[in-house]
Every structure is written in C-alpha cells, then in structure tokens.
Amino acid sequence: xxxxxxxxxxxxxxxxxxxxxxxxxxxxxxxxxxxxxxxxxxxxxxxxxxxxxxxxxxxxxxxxxxxxxxxxxxxxxxxxxxxxxxxxxxxxxxxxxxxxxxxxxxxxxxxxxxxxxxxxxxxxxxxxxxxxxxxxxxxxxxxxxxxxxxxxx
Amino acid sequence: xxxxxxxxxxxxxxxxxxxxxxxxxxxxxxxxxxxxxxxxxxxxxxxxxxxxxxxxxxxxxxxxxxxxxxxxxxxxxxxxxxxxxxxxxxxxxxxxxxxxxxxxxxxxxxxxxxxxxxxxxxxxxxxxxxxxxxxxxxxxxxxxxxxxxxxxxxxxxxxxxxxxxxxxxxxxxxxxxxxxxxxxxxxxxxxxxxxxxxxxxxxxxxxxxxxxxxxxxxxxxxxxxxxxxxxxxxxxxxxxxxxxxxxxxxxxxxxxxxxxxxxxxxxxxxxxxxxxxxxxxxxxxxxxxxxxxxxxxxxxxxxxxxxxxxxxxxxxxxxxxxxxxxxxxxxxxxxx
Numbered sequence: 001x002x003x004x005x006x007x008x009x010x011x012x013x014x015x016x017x018x019x020x021x022x023x024x025x026x027x028x029x030x031x032x033x034x035x036x037x038x039x040x041x042x043x044x045x046x047x048x049x050x051x052x053x054x055x056x057x058x059x060x061x062x063x064x065x066x067x068x069x070x071x072x073x074x075x076x077x078x079x080x081x082x083x084x085x086x087x088x089x090x091x092x093x094x095x096x097x098x099x100x101x102x103x104x105x106x107x108x109x110x111x112x113x114x115x116x117x118x119x120x121x122x123x124x125x126x127x128x129x130x131x132x133x134x135x136x137x138x139x140x141x142x143x144x145x146x147x148x149x150x151x152x153x
Numbered sequence: 154x155x156x157x158x159x160x161x162x163x164x165x166x167x168x169x170x171x172x173x174x175x176x177x178x179x180x181x182x183x184x185x186x187x188x189x190x191x192x193x194x195x196x197x198x199x200x201x202x203x204x205x206x207x208x209x210x211x212x213x214x215x216x217x218x219x220x221x222x223x224x225x226x227x228x229x230x231x232x233x234x235x236x237x238x239x240x241x242x243x244x245x246x247x248x249x250x251x252x253x254x255x256x257x258x259x260x261x262x263x264x265x266x267x268x269x270x271x272x273x274x275x276x277x278x279x280x281x282x283x284x285x286x287x288x289x290x291x292x293x294x295x296x297x298x299x300x301x302x303x304x305x306x307x308x309x310x311x312x313x314x315x316x317x318x319x320x321x322x323x324x325x326x327x328x329x330x331x332x333x334x335x336x337x338x339x340x341x342x343x344x345x346x347x348x349x350x351x352x353x354x355x356x357x358x359x360x361x362x363x364x365x366x367x368x369x370x371x372x373x374x375x376x377x378x379x380x381x382x383x384x385x386x387x388x389x390x391x392x393x394x395x396x397x398x399x400x401x402x403x404x405x406x407x408x409x410x411x412x413x414x415x416x417x418x419x420x421x422x423x424x425x426x427x428x429x430x431x432x433x434x435x436x437x438x439x440x441x442x443x444x445x446x447x448x449x450x451x452x453x454x455x456x457x458x459x460x461x462x463x464x465x466x467x468x469x470x471x472x473x474x475x476x477x478x479x480x481x482x483x484x485x486x487x488x489x
Binding site: 001006012013014015016017018019020025026027028030033034035036038039040042043044046047049050071073074075076077078079080082083084085088113114116 | 163164165185186203204205206207263264269271272274275296297299311315316317318320383384386387390393394397398400402403404408409411412415430434437438441445448451452
C-alpha cells in the first residue's frame with residue numbers, strides 16, 4: 001500500500017500501518033483508522049438499536065440483564081461461563097428471569113465484574129431524557145454501593 | 154516511579170510491538186517486522202467454536218509465539234511468571250518496576266479504558282508494557298496508544314486476571330539478557346520456512362490456506378447465524394477491523410510481512426526475497442480491497458446472497474494467490 005493511500009486524518013483513533021513510501025522503501029506509518037473515520041456513526045447506530053432492542057426485552061421479562069450484557073459485550077455463553085467461573089448450564093439458567101431472581105449477590109457481583117459495570121446496573125437502566133444532563137455511576141470502596149451522580153448543565 | 158529511558162512508540166501489533174520495545178530497551182536494536190517475521194507471525198485461521206458468539210478468523214500465529222520464537226531463535230532470555238493470587242501478581246509487578254524494569258503483561262483488551270470505547274472487546278491476548286506507577290495508577294506503554302497511558306490498578310488487575318479463553322493468569326515477562334552475538338540469518342531462514350510450512354502443510358481444515366478457503370465458503374452462510382441484518386452488517390464490517398485495525402499493520406499483516414522480507418533480503422543479500430516482498434505487498438493490497446468491500450456492503454446493508462458470494466469469491470482468490478506465494482516461499486526457503 002502506498003503511503004498516500006494510507007493517510008487518514010482521524011486523531012480520535014490512531015494506528016500504525018506498514019506502507020510503501022515514495023522512495024520505494026517499506027516502513028511503518030502512524031495514521032487514522034479508515035473504518036472509524038468513515039463508519040463510526042453506523043457503528044453507534046447499530047449499537048444503540050441493539051441496546052434498545054435488548055433493554056425492551058429485559059423490560060418485558062423475556063430475558064435477563066445477563067443476556068443483555070453478554071450480547072452487548074459480544075461474549076458467548078461458554079466464554080462468559082469461564083469468566084464468571086460457572087458452568088455454561090448455570091449461565092443459561094441465569095438468562096431466564098425466574099432463575100435470575102434467585103441469584104445470590106455474590107454471583108451477581110461476579111457478572112458485574114466481568115461486564116465491568118456496577119452491580120446495580122444489572123438491576124436497572126438509566127435513561128436520560130434531557131439534553132446535556134450527565135448521569136454517571138461512581139464506584140466506592142464498598143463493592144455493593146455506588147453513587148449516582150447527576151450533573152445539571 | 155518510572156522506568157528510566159523507556160521509549161514509547163506506537164506499533165502495528167501489540168505482541169510484536171511489546172516484544173520489540175523490550176528488546177530495544179535492552180540494547181538490542183530490532184524492528185517490529187523482523188520480530189514478526191522470525192516468529193513466523195503470518196498465518197490464517199477460521200474459527201467457528203463455542204468460545205466465540207459468531208464465526209471469526211485470525212491472521213497471525215498463536216499468541217505468545219513472538220516471545221517464544223525470539224527466545225528460541227535469537228537466544229534472548231526472558232523471565233516469565235504466572236500467578237494464582239492476583240494480589241501476589243500485582244505485588245511482583247510493583248517489585249519489578251521498583252527495579253527499574255519495563256514489564257510486559259498479558260491482559261484482557263476490554264479493560265484498557267484509555268483506548269476508544271468502540272475498539273475495546275473481551276480478548277485475553279492483549280500485551281502491554283508496564284513502565285511505571287504513580288499512586289494507584291500504572292503507566293502503560295500500549296502500542297495502540299499514541300502516548301503513554303494511565304490505567305488504574307483495579308483495571309490492570311481485572312485485565313491481568315480475567316478468566317475465559319487464554320486467561321492471562323497474571324502472566325508477565327521481561328528481558329533478562331540478550332546475547333552478545335546473534336545469528337540473524339539463521340533466525341530469518343527458520344522463520345520464513347516455518348511460516349510457509351504453517352500456511353501450506355498443517356493438516357487441519359480451518360488453518361492456513363485451507364482456512365482462507367473455508368472462510369470464503371462459510372461467509373455465504375453468515376446470514377443464517379446472524380440475529381438480524383444489523384448484526385450481519387456488524388460482523389461483515391468486522392472483517393475490515395480484523396484485517397486493518399486490530400493491530401495488523403494493514404492487509405491482514407501482509408504489509409508487515411512484506412517489510413520483513415525486504416529487511417531479510419538485505420541481511421541475507423538475496424534479491425529473490427525482495428521480489429517475494431513485492432509480491433506479498435501486492436497480495437496485502439488485494440486483502441485491503443476485501444476490507445474496503447466488506448465495510449461498504451456492511452454500511453449499505455447490501456448483504457444478499459449474491460453479494461456475499463462475491464465476497465467469498467474475492468477471499469477465495471486470495472487463497473489461490475497465497476497458495477502459490479507460500480509454495481514459492483517454501484521452495485526458496487530451502488535454498489537460503
């Protein structure tokens with residue numbers, strides 16, 4: 001690939017490509033990501049639609065937040081099971097609402113750690129309706145207690 | 154505390170970049186393509202297993218090979234460690250940093266929260282160099298970050314001790330010593346021969362050239378495995394990410410391999426390797442055409458059977474081309 005073809009102006013996502021330079025030598029070149037620059041909006045659109053679809057299914061009681069996060073974070077059942085140190089069968093059970101309700105806080109926390117979300121995020125979703133309002137969950141030293149922070153612009 | 158004189162630079166790939174940076178820091182000047190090439194990094198594998206929520210492919214050899222092959226072929230001595238107890242793993246890292254050593258750690262990429270959100274996925278074979286600590290934060294030299302990054306101790310611990318496939322178990326390594334005299338020519342010969350052998354001769358139907366052909370065949374079936382058209386579009390567009398963005402140096406590592414062959418040609422004084430370098434650069438260009446094609450049809454949701462068959466045919470053409478290329482490379486490697 002010629003260096004001119006590789007040049008992408010996108011500071012938000014930089015990477016290194018190996019290119020043929022004008023003098024005919026080959027070497028590394030730091031540039032922007034082609035797909036991030038040109039298709040990031042499409043990625044976020046699909047992500048948003050996926051989150052909406054799966055959240056609606058959680059709301060209806062068809063699935064549990066375990067399945068929601070598993071799909072969003074692109075994990076398979078067996079991979080998730082290995083990460084939370086449970087059998088695949090147990091994870092499949094936790095994807096059924098009536099079994100999810102019986103889960104211990106200790107197991108719930110193991111899932112939250114893998115998904116890298118506060119434990120309360122497995123029991124609620126935060127919807128922001130006012131533009132500019134910033135809501136964040138802040139972890140504390142107590143793993144079962146988080147702070148909900150609302151910044152009003 | 155910071156490791157003195159550690160030079161952070163971006164690299165195409167996390168493992169070859171991490172190993173290269175450690176070797177350079179230890180006084181052994183070597184390029185990333187050379188580390189990649191002598192490690193026989195170029196490869197292909199198509200996977201459709203329970204570990205992955207959707208079929209996927211890799212364009213490099215087994216994680217960990219760069220360190221193992223540079224140890225074996227160059228005589229570099231690495232100290233490696235794994236830990237059962239995460240706290241012990243973190244304490245050892247602190248101890249090594251206090252000795253002014255840059256330390257390579259294997260992590261789950263997902264927890265590297267200094268990288269853009271959309272690129273972070275759960276994959277346990279990401280390598281970074283840890284080069285300092287400030288309070289509860291570590292200073293990370295990650296080849297995918299333009300600058301040195303800061304990562305909380307909690308995130309690094311999670312990343313180092315994530316479970317699942319290729320679970321890192323706190324794996325870390327550092328350079329103990331680099332030999333005074335290195336037979337680079339020998340390492341290059343071995344690296345080339347093994348790469349060509351792996352691409353052509355492994356008797357497993359989803360690896361090497363056979364893996365590319367399987368990918369070409371199976372991609373037509375992907376709609377059956379996708380939840381809906383948006384999911385299919387996402388997976389098809391990931392072909393671009395796997396070939397270009399996910400630390401390959403572009404064209405599914407083929408551009409980096411071309412750079413290696415060019416360096417090899419100079420060291421071995423073999424013009425025929427220069428010709429091979431130009432050929433694989435061209436093959437990389439045509440892999441990149443596939444990347445761009447996948448991104449375009451994914452964005453347009455133009456994912457009917459005919460279009461996917463067209464994609465499959467393009468991938469098959471790469472298999473044809475690479476089969477001839479690696480046969481020639483294997484033949485050439487016997488005369489090096």
